[in-house]
Amino acid sequence: MVLNDSDRQLIAAIQGGLPMVARPYAAIGQQLGLDESAVLARVAELQESGLIKRMGVVVRHRALGYSANAMVVWDVPDADIERIGRLLADESCVTLCYQRPRRLPHWPYNLFCMIHGRERDSVLRRISQIVAFHSLEDIQHQVLFSPRAFKQRGARYAELDKLQPESRSLHGRT
Amino acid sequence: MDALDCRLVNLLQDGIDITAQPYMAVAGQLGISEEQVVQRVGQLLDDGYLSRFGPMYDAEKMGGAFSLCAMQIPADELEKTAETVNAFDEVAHNYLREHALNMWFVIATEHADHLPVVLQQIEQKTGYPVYNMPKLEEYYIGLRFEAGATQ
Numbered sequence: 001m002v003l004n005d006s007d008r009q010l011i012a013a014i015q016g017g018l019p020m021v022a023r024p025y026a027a028i029g030q031q032l033g034l035d036e037s038a039v040l041a042r043v044a045e046l047q048e049s050g051l052i053k054r055m056g057v058v059v060r061h062r063a064l065g066y067s068a069n070a071m072v073v074w075d076v077p078d079a080d081i082e083r084i085g086r087l088l089a090d091e092s093c094v095t096l097c098y099q100r101p102r103r104l105p106h107w108p109y110n111l112f113c114m115i116h117g118r119e120r121d122s123v124l125r126r127i128s129q130i131v132a133f134h135s136l137e138d139i140q141h142q143v144l145f146s147p148r149a150f151k152q153r154g155a156r157y158a159e160l161d162k163l164q165p166e167s168r169s170l171h172g173r174t
Numbered sequence: 175m176d177a178l179d180c181r182l183v184n185l186l187q188d189g190i191d192i193t194a195q196p197y198m199a200v201a202g203q204l205g206i207s208e209e210q211v212v213q214r215v216g217q218l219l220d221d222g223y224l225s226r227f228g229p230m231y232d233a234e235k236m237g238g239a240f241s242l243c244a245m246q247i248p249a250d251e252l253e254k255t256a257e258t259v260n261a262f263d264e265v266a267h268n269y270l271r272e273h274a275l276n277m278w279f280v281i282a283t284e285h286a287d288h289l290p291v292v293l294q295q296i297e298q299k300t301g302y303p304v305y306n307m308p309k310l311e312e313y314y315i316g317l318r319f320e321a322g323a324t325q
Contacts, residue, residue: 003236011236017226020216022195022208036194043229044192051236052229054189055196057215063223064175064183064321071271071278085313099311100242107244107275107305142273150256150268151279152225 001049006032010042018055060152066116068123068145073109075102075140081111087134088113093126109142120145175223178204180321182214186227223321233282239289240282241308244275245300252277255300264292275305 003011009032018024025043026036046052061069076084081099088111089097097113117123127143130136175183181204190196197211204211218224233240247255252270259279260268268279283289293304 001235011229011231014228015231017219017228018196020212020219020227022197022212024196025192025194040192040194046229047192049235050232053232054230055192055228056189056230057183057186057227058225058230059183059187059321060222060225063221069269082311082313085311089313097313098242098309099313100307100309103244103305103307106246107307112242112307144271144273144278146269146271146278148270150270150277151260151265152267 001045001051006034007042007046010034010039011046014043061116062149062152065118068117068120070115070117070120070123070127071144071146072113072115072127073142073144074111074113074136075108076111078110084134084136084139085111088130091126091130093117093123108140175218175321178206179214179218179223182211183218183223183321186215234286236284237286238282238284239286239308240280241289241306243279243281243293243296243307244305245277245302246275247277247300247302255302258299259296262292262296264288 010028013028013031019027021027023036025039028034029036029039032039043052043055047055074084074088085097085099088094093115094113095116097111099110100112102108102110115123115126117126123145124143127141131141182200185200185203190200193199195208197208197215201208201211215224215227219227245255245259255277256268256270259265259277262281264281264283266280266282268277270276271278281289281292283292293306297304
């Protein structure tokens with residue numbers, strides 16, 4: 001999908017969030033000089049093309065009580081990574097599962113998954129169960145909890161903001 | 175957050191249809207008015223339970239890049255370095271983690287070729303190397319947090 005300037009303005013206008021009004025696309029249209037139906041049609045196209053993965057909420061998981069946030073990393077033989085990646089991804093407590101490059105000698109791990117829970121103990125218990133159930137004892141893993149978030153918010157596309165400097169005033173809550 | 179807020183958050187995490195009045199369907203499902211949905215979501219944003227209500231973009235499809243990066247920062251330099259790193263608009267999340275590599279952040283750039291530039295700027299401004307670990311393969315993505323559930 002080729003993006004024109006008007007698309008980029010639209011993307012910038014909604015990236016920080018939809019205005020909290022009953023007809024948010026009409027409000028966006030007013031800001032951009034488009035009518036509501038034009039905005040709706042274009043947003044729908046952006047979603048169909050996969051550029052917008054989903055329209056919905058981003059939660060602050062810590063505020064919801066998910067304070068035990070574990071990044072579990074595994075050093076999986078390359079030949080086995082797809083099998084083990086899928087196996088971990090199928091676990092209900094695993095929220096993300098990616099293969100990433102090792103950074104030897106500092107970092108030997110190539111499979112990353114996230115497990116979020118309310119308490120460390122329960123997260124650690126789940127990990128032990130997963131290891132035992134799938135016989136992963138021979139695969140080195142490490143659990144990196146995060147005691148603190150330095151920054152937590154969705155990505156902003158700075159250059160798009162420049163295209164649409166007034167967009168911040170509409171939502172202003174990011 | 176009351177029980178209704180929890181149901182609202184759980185519904186909205188699944189995504190909403192793109193229609194002129196997007197809060198209407200959710201209101202119907204919850205048996206409250208559209209106005210109440212707008213008011214409650216606004217309140218949840220203001221109270222910090224939600225960081226935003228809007229589109230999740232696919233950075234790569236937009237021609238951009240997305241990566242996870244790590245740095246090893248001495249404990250007494252953490253605050254200062256976090257401030258420097260966070261000052262980059264391209265840094266979406268930044269977490270302290272319990273490992274020698276103790277600072278982990280996600281970077282998203284609008285243009286793929288801008289990502290290495292940002293990494294280089296971070297290295298220059300902080301004086302520490304950045305280990306870039308972009309995803310090679312995705313096995314699952316279903317990040318979702320059940321509000322109000324016990325786990």
